[in-house]
Amino acid sequence: MKGSRSSIRYAKAYMKLAKEQSFVDEAIEDIKLILQTVTSNRELELFLHSPLIKSDKKQAAFNSIFSGKTQQQTERFVSEIIKQGREKQLTDICERFIDLYNESHNIARISVTTAMPLDDTMRSKLLEVVKKKYNYTKVELNEIIDENILGGMVMRMGDMQLDSSIRRQINDLKKELLQE
Numbered sequence: 001m002k003g004s005r006s007s008i009r010y011a012k013a014y015m016k017l018a019k020e021q022s023f024v025d026e027a028i029e030d031i032k033l034i035l036q037t038v039t040s041n042r043e044l045e046l047f048l049h050s051p052l053i054k055s056d057k058k059q060a061a062f063n064s065i066f067s068g069k070t071q072q073q074t075e076r077f078v079s080e081i082i083k084q085g086r087e088k089q090l091t092d093i094c095e096r097f098i099d100l101y102n103e104s105h106n107i108a109r110i111s112v113t114t115a116m117p118l119d120d121t122m123r124s125k126l127l128e129v130v131k132k133k134y135n136y137t138k139v140e141l142n143e144i145i146d147e148n149i150l151g152g153m154v155m156r157m158g159d160m161q162l163d164s165s166i167r168r169q170i171n172d173l174k175k176e177l178l179q180e
Helices: 005-020 024-040 042-049 055-066 072-083 087-104 120-134 166-179
Strands: 107-114 138-145 153-157 160-163
Touching: 005 024, 005 072, 005 087, 024 042, 024 055, 024 072, 024 087, 042 055, 042 087, 055 072, 072 087, 087 107, 107 120, 120 138, 120 153
Parallel strands: 107 138
Antiparallel strands: 107 153, 153 160
């Protein structure tokens, strides 16, 4: 599992609490909401990372944004992160928590980069192959469009990468021709 040691520790501690108090499914929804909100709002991310803003103001901002939208346990968890001065790691902690959840529920997160959007048939076939080959119950797909790969696809799943892009094949051919 990637991430800093402290991020992993916080994520594991919260997962343990969620399992003990039987609110894992609610916790994952809260964590996904927090992660999506922080990463999609650059101003909020900068606000949380600013050393000039005191933790009580960060806590008040967090409460005003998420109060009533997340479980009390999640609010207390994030409050503790802010109190400990770890708010810069909040997104990393959320990512590690999601990784732990996915691991325990046999869910894969994959990222597929293609030159053009996948059609429904190709998308469903890709998801089915990944599920079958790696024994996952569910696959979460993140599609990225990058015309620079020219064709084919680059698939990332955890630490693995499968690059069958035309760009990589052309580069491999160039290297081979230059060596001769």
